[in-house]
Amino acid sequence: MTDTVTRNDELIDGIYREGAPITDTKAPGGDIADKWTTRKFEAALVNPANRRKLSVIIVGTGLAGASAGATLGEAGYKVKSFCYQDSPRRAHSIAAQGGINAAKNYKGDGDSVHRLFYDTVKGGDYRSRETNVYRLAEVSADIIDQCVAQGVPFAREYGGLLDNRSFGGVQVSRTFYARGQTGQQLLIGAYQALERQIAAGTVEMFARHEMLELVVVDGKARGIIARDMVTGEVETHLADAVVLASGGYGNVFFLSTNAMGCNVTASWRAHRKGAYFGNPCYTQIHPTCIPQTGEHQSKLTLMSESLRNDGRIWVPKNAEDCDKDPREIGEDDRDYYLERIYPGFGNLVPRDIASRQAKNMCDEGRGVGPAVDGVRRGVYLDFADAIERLGEDAVRSKYGNLFDMYQQITGENPYQVPMRIYPAVHYTMGGLWVDYDLQSSIPGLFVTGEANFSDHGANRLGASALMQGLADGYFVLPNTIRDYLAKGPFTKITEDDPAVAEAVQGVQDRIEKFLSIDGTRSVDSYHKALGKIMWEKCGMERTEEGLREAIEEIRALRTDFWSNVRVLGSAEGLNQSLEKAGRVADFLELGELMCIDALHRNESCGGHFRAESQTEDGEALRHDDEYAYVAAWEWGGDDEAPVLHKEDLVYDFIELKQRSYK
Amino acid sequence: MRISLKIWRQDGPADDGRMVDYRLEEVSEDSSFLEMLDLLNEQLIDKGEEPVAFDSDCREGICGMCGVVINGEAHGPERTTTCQLHMRSFDDGDEIIIEPWRADPFPVIKDLCVDRSSFDRIIQSGGFISANTGSAPDAHATPVPKEDADRAFMAAECIGCGACVAACPNASAMLFMGSKVTHLGELPQGQPEREARVLQMTAQHDLEGFGGCTNLGECSRACPKGIPLNVISQLNADYRRAGYGGRD
């Protein structure tokens, strides 16, 4: 499928080239409802006695990685599992609050696999691949069964059955939750299953290990180079297949709701070795986060979207009122802008719309809260009405923990003063391109969870990422990777193999380089600068002009980084600056690709809003005739333009429509 | 605000450590405790000194990665994680002493970072329900009384940070262990392995070298998730039911 020879060598728009389109995604034929059954049946089996001889490396222990590790371990494969934290239980999946979707139809409100499939495709603004999404909806119900069997304490009703809520603007109640800690409870379930396999000896765990390179031998992924973050040793790990479950890359924006360590390194290294990167510019900006308070800020905190069920969002009508005490601003002087613009959905419009409108209000100078860089970036989320209607106790029992968290962080009491919120980067729909089998364009390299691009199109629905991570790890990958492994064991390779030696050398050289530049600026200062560029020019609203500037600025910043960064300490032992340097170096390359992708996609869809492509009243405008494809980018080489491979999105089972929430 | 700091610096696992004094000016009250350390580190890098190593990841109080002892208290003066502690909890001019978790089963790796893999090994020894993927019955096959589900959830809130060990005068990990035993023991799914679980986990706990609980409650007071002391009693009760390990 990768036919770089037929690549069109002409530079398009001065920034990229176009290669052969992707025509085969490996999904079997037939009705959409039968495809997965067919695929599972057709996938070759591996004799249980042979499994122990087949080894799999899994990078990441979030929902996607831990579930895959546990399941492959149970099946009897030899698994090596990696994470950069001190324990697999700390992967960023732990932070998910809201819930997980599943088409169980326990509420009898008309939910079904098909409806979840439909909602996900529509929510993704018709930029996701039908076959994968259908399968996701299909296995969703099994996830809940599996988690309950493991002891995940989902919320229950008095009758002892599982409770559901509706989430993220869908009309059925299909979201399972565990108070505000769904991600934590699901991850602990997967983590415990993983630990059980570690005890059983099928999984070997490498915590505080960071993958720094992919080993590709004879065109196949055969291992990774990882650094032991405690001893500093650069280690080679070889296997028959490699799975990346390394999460999202939202931290390219520096400030995001992601954990401090979230990075693109694993994916990016694979990309540089030939794995295509799908739709890198699709970023989800979450509307209800706590606004930034100053330069010292290291991350942004998300507050559950459920707050929008009862809170009303507003800004002052007049910019002069912005520094007043909000309680002294009369009803007539408030602009409940979402209720005004979208009377049908009001405060419950999808994430991308709520986010963009908040930005518009602040750009108009009507934002509230402390000014950072001269602009007030915040809008009110007011519970005064809800408190009056339901009583403070009812509000406390529903949102108490969120209110406490808000107060902890801001020092303000949201029962008395309206909360202030602002959008923040939250999720990246883009990721390594994979086929129906979750295999990337490098044979033997599989990608699961947020790290792949597969299921959410241009916008992800609330409570669907947890679903995808676990669907991939528990049910999809174990079935598809088996088809690949059945062809093994592959020829033995050793650490002396030239491809391995080269990979090790590359990693060591890079570490040495970081430590020897001895410049004047800290890694964090570069990361912050990159984040500013990305947020301003490749954030909620993108323009051709801005993106072109951003590309230039990122290139300049990257050059400066490689000549002026200061990384102290040594390569032996724990060195957090060194770790960050590697991550930021990769973000500096990814950021450019994101801008290129955003620039080439001259339409608005989901989380990607191009100012040039909007309706008369400022809504996102898609161009299905030109852009109904996945943009899979191939690495072009250092200082070379990337190569675009288009995978056309064919909608056989769902009709393409323009989204409308008015 | 301005503050003075005394921070434990230790180069590596085998090296001796020492307390080092630092001063910081212009710390924002709105910054979190870890952002204050970020600021210190930026200044140290400017001066050409190695920054202070400390662990953190989510910085929203849920992953359990962060945790230092601040003026003798695990996670500092508020009942929350270190990452959720804010500088407004301190006064201008305060002296703040920062040390790593101290417990022999949590050896120091560098500065304020410790190795908590002993917790993982306790979970490995039995802190799970054996349910292979694909073998699960329908989730509604076994209703769980809401009361039990709620208690299981309460115990399952533990984030594995280790503050309980750090705060305990005996460096005991029984709050951590009790929360897992209670979480799984309250659910019908957890019954078949209930006795084996408590015996194996407590054996591993002792093996790792944690101390024994004397029911003081320091752990629960330091626990950012407010796990109550009664999970330890539950652990003891389950241990008794399992025949004190005497039965085979």
Next chain:
Amino acid sequence: MATSTAPAPAARKGPPTILLKTVVAVTGVFFVLFVLVHMYGNLQILIGTEAFDEYAHHLRTFGEPMLPEKSFLWVARILLLVSVVAHVWASMSLWRRAGQARRTRYAGKKKVSYGRFYAKAMRWGGLALLAFVVFHILHFTTQTITVDGAYPSPAERVISSFEVWWAVLLYTVAMVFLGMHLLHGIWGAAMTVGLNTSLKRAEQIRFVSIALSTIIVVGFLIPPFAIFFGFIE
């Protein structure tokens, strides 16, 4: 292949920690029962010296003629002795384990201490109690130590002793120690045998430990004070 996770240490010697805790708790509860009986006996002196002597004599002849004289007393003494040894051994083993579990101490000191002072005094307070118990036995049982001359009748021995101010003071201090030990001890024993399984239970246990400790301290101090202030002669 190197892993950063430290390998699991070699097997820990000795009994399981929770078993040790249980030994402390069970022997402790046995002491509580013993102390309650002991207190009941002491209070006989309020009825009169004969009642007290009768009680003391009864202890020696309990179970006669089925059992030889003093056999009940000896069984009780042996049980108590074994319990004391077990109680002290187990609690000291736990102390040692705790010491090994944290060999580097904190430099920072908490500004506010949450822990109850009496709970922290278990170990040193327990040793003080041990010293007192030894003294107490030497004083009243073996009569190796005399406070104010030797008397054949138990009641006389008690009365003459508590007419001396420092003996009253000594016993008062000892009882305060005992009270403190029990205040946490009863709570701890209930925790250790697994009775505290809800927040409500915790309150009930707290109540019982406060009530029992108060009763025991007051009950033990009534005779000495009554004697000292001349209500009993």
